[in-house]
Amino acid sequence: MKKRCKMIIALLSAAMVLTACAKNTSDTDSNKANDTKTQDTSKDAAQDDTETEKTKEYQAKLDMIEPSAYRDARGLSLEEGAYISIIGKGTNDDFWVQVKKGAEQAGKDINEQLGYKGKKAVKVVYSGPSDKDNVDEQVNILDEELSRYPAALAISIADAKACEVQFDQAGWNGTPIVTFDSSSDYPGISAFVSTDNSASATEAANRLAEAMGESGEVMLFLQDSKSQVAQTRENAFVSQIQSAYPNITIVETYHMDQIDTYKNQMIQELATDKQAADITEEEVIDYLFEKHPNVKGCFASNSDAMELVLDEMERKNVSPFIVGYDVNDDSMEALKAGKIDGLVVQNPFGMGYAATIASARAALNMGNEAFVNTGYVWVTKQNLNDEAVQSILN
Numbered sequence: 001m002k003k004r005c006k007m008i009i010a011l012l013s014a015a016m017v018l019t020a021c022a023k024n025t026s027d028t029d030s031n032k033a034n035d036t037k038t039q040d041t042s043k044d045a046a047q048d049d050t051e052t053e054k055t056k057e058y059q060a061k062l063d064m065i066e067p068s069a070y071r072d073a074r075g076l077s078l079e080e081g082a083y084i085s086i087i088g089k090g091t092n093d094d095f096w097v098q099v100k101k102g103a104e105q106a107g108k109d110i111n112e113q114l115g116y117k118g119k120k121a122v123k124v125v126y127s128g129p130s131d132k133d134n135v136d137e138q139v140n141i142l143d144e145e146l147s148r149y150p151a152a153l154a155i156s157i158a159d160a161k162a163c164e165v166q167f168d169q170a171g172w173n174g175t176p177i178v179t180f181d182s183s184s185d186y187p188g189i190s191a192f193v194s195t196d197n198s199a200s201a202t203e204a205a206n207r208l209a210e211a212m213g214e215s216g217e218v219m220l221f222l223q224d225s226k227s228q229v230a231q232t233r234e235n236a237f238v239s240q241i242q243s244a245y246p247n248i249t250i251v252e253t254y255h256m257d258q259i260d261t262y263k264n265q266m267i268q269e270l271a272t273d274k275q276a277a278d279i280t281e282e283e284v285i286d287y288l289f290e291k292h293p294n295v296k297g298c299f300a301s302n303s304d305a306m307e308l309v310l311d312e313m314e315r316k317n318v319s320p321f322i323v324g325y326d327v328n329d330d331s332m333e334a335l336k337a338g339k340i341d342g343l344v345v346q347n348p349f350g351m352g353y354a355a356t357i358a359s360a361r362a363a364l365n366m367g368n369e370a371f372v373n374t375g376y377v378w379v380t381k382q383n384l385n386d387e388a389v390q391s392i393l394n
Contacts, residue, residue: 057394058102058105058349060388060391060392061102061347061349061350061353061391061392062350062353064347064350064374064375064392065347065350065353065354065372065373065374065375066372066373066375067369067372069357069369070193070353070354070357070358070369070372071353071354071357072109072357073106073109073110073112073113073357073360074113075366076110076113076114076357076360076361076364076366077114077364078110078114078122078151078360078363078364079151080116080119080120080121080122081119081120081121081122081123082122082123082151082363083122083123083125083148083149083150083151084107084122084123084124084125084150084151084152084153084154084356084359084360084363085125085127085145085148085150085152085153085154086099086100086103086124086125086126086127086153086154086155086352086355086356086359087126087127087128087138087141087142087145087153087154087155087156088100088126088127088128088155088156088181089128089129089132089133089138089156089158089181089182089227090128090129090132090133091127091128091129091130091132092130092132093132093303093328094303094326094327094328094329094348095303095326095346095348096128096132096348098348098349098352099126099156099180099181099348099349099351099352099355100126100352101349101352102348102349102350102351102352102353102354102355102356103124103126103154103352103353103355103356104124104126104352105349105352105353106124106352106353106354106356106357106360107122107123107124107356110122110124110356110360122360124356126352127141127145128141129141129158132304133158133223133224133227133257134158135158135159135162135226138155138157138158138162139162139163139166142155142163142166143166146166146169146170146173146175149173149175150175151175151359151360151363152175152176152177152178152190152359152360152362152363153170153175153176153177153178153359154177154178154179154180154193154355154356154358154359155177155178155179155180156179156180156181156182157179157182157183157184157227157228158182158224158226158227159226159227160182160183160184160185160226160227160228160231161184161226162226163184163186164184164186167186167188167189171188176190176359176362176363177189177190177362178190178191178192178193178355178358178359178362178368179191179192179193179194180192180193180194180351180352180354180355180358181193181194181195181229181348181351182194182227182228182229182230183228183229184228185228190358190359190361190362190368191358191361191362191368191369191370191371191372192370192371192372193351193354193355193358193372193374194229194351194371194372194373194374195344195346195347195351195373195374195375195376196373196376197229197232197233197236198232198235198236199236200233200325200344200346200376201232201233201234201235201236201237201240201301201344202236202237202239202240203344203378204237204299204323204324204325204342204344205236205237205240205241205244205245205299206240206244207323207341207342207378208297208299208321208323208341208342209241209244209245209248209297211297211321211323211341211342212248212296212297212321214245214247214248215245215247215248215296216247216248216249216294216295216296216297217248217249217250217251217292217294217295217296217297218241218248218249218250218251218295218296218297218298218299219250219251219252219253219254219288219289219292219295219297219298219299219320220234220237220238220250220252220253220254220298220299220301221254221256221298221299221300221301221305221306221308221309222234222253222254222255222256222301222302222305223255223256223257223301223302223304223305224255224256224257225255225257225258226257230255230301230302233301233325234253234301237299238250238253248297251292251295252288252291252292252295254284254285254288254308256281256304256305256308259281259284260276262284262287262288263276263279263284264276266279266283266284266287267279269291270287281308282311282315285308285311285312286312286315286316289312289316289318295318295320296320296321297320297321297322297323298320298321298322298323298324299322299323299324300322300323300324300325301324301325302324302325302326303324303325303326303327303328303330303331305324306322306324306325306326306330306331306340307330307331309322309324310322310330310331310334310339310340313339319339321341322339322340322341323340323341323342323343323344324340324343324344325343325344325346326343326344326345326346327343327345327379327393331343335379335380335381335384336381336384338381341380342378342379342380343378343379343380344376344377344378344379345376345377345378345379345389345392345393346374346375346376347374347375347376347392350374350375351374354372354374358372377389377392379393
């Protein structure tokens with residue numbers, strides 16, 4: 001009997017131990033499950049934070065766009081698989097890379113609003129000449145894109161007179177045209193999306209005049225003589241200097257696409273035996289500065305024109321006051337070093353974004369503003385680290 005009792009007690013003890021172990025295992029599994037849920041929740045929260053952070057990265061650039069209807073993709077009920085073509089004047093430099101990013105972000109936002117994915121997604125495609133500002137290559141791209149019958153097409157026109165035949169064709173095909181950065185006088189363009197080039201060039205003139213003490217000689221360096229954007233900046237800058245600063249004289253205006261004219265001028269004035277083909281652009285710029293040794297200020301209408309001036313400073317140890325447009329690695333370093341006095345920094349991301357939104361609106365016959373202003377910031381060494389400036393630069 002005692003032996004049986006001992007066995008019963010032993011069995012009961014074993015059962016209690018097993019029950020306790022099972023409970024501990026269950027608790028451990030439950031804790032693991034809870035930990036997993038917590039990790040998943042944290043991961044979701046982290047993803048949400050990442051998405052929010054991504055939005056913050058470019059939201060300041062969208063906030064610069066006026067009117068505000070071009071800052072987001074709401075209300076754009078495009079058909080499934082609609083195709084929007086965006087054509088720039090280049091593909092590789094900083095400005096056009098940002099335009100492409102803005103256009104692609106607008107495409108993502110449109111698809112997110114409509115819930116389109118895969119083959120149903122609206123397709124936004126950016127293209128541009130591999131040789132920046134190459135008019136013939138851009139026209140060929142325009143021909144190819146129109147043959148795809150896009151729902152709408154946006155283009156930054158390299159030559160204000162070069163696309164009229166293609167625009168006629170677009171009209172016959174029912175393809176609305178939006179322009180951005182640089183437009184033309186062609187009738188029927190749905191919208192022009194751009195920096196206010198007249199206002200920004202006027203500000204650049206005022207800033208340069210202030211730096212020069214409102215007196216002295218100035219040279220202008222412009223990327224071309226054909227695009228509307230270059231013409232507008234030149235006209236606004238010259239008009240402001242001539243009307244507001246009588247003691248400042250514009251002694252030379254150099255258009256980068258007119259280099260052969262300057263080469264021939266050099267040959268005649270210097271009586272050199274060199275042929276035009278043997279004269280480099282660096283020699284042309286040297287010649288202009290030697291011709292005008294008292295130049296006190298320079299205006300550069302884009303980053304390529306700015307590069308000419310900065311290179312001259314390095315070669316000839318000249319140090320005029322300099323203002324201009326756009327920022328890249330070289331101009332940023334020059335700004336920090338005090339070699340550039342100020343830059344009009346445009347909003348190419350916002351330009352690409354708003355051009356895509358305007359194209360979508362045109363495709364839907366929603367109506368567009370004639371001019372969509374994507375804004376700019378005047379950047380100097382002194383305000384470079386301001387939060388508002390950094391939000392546009394980054």
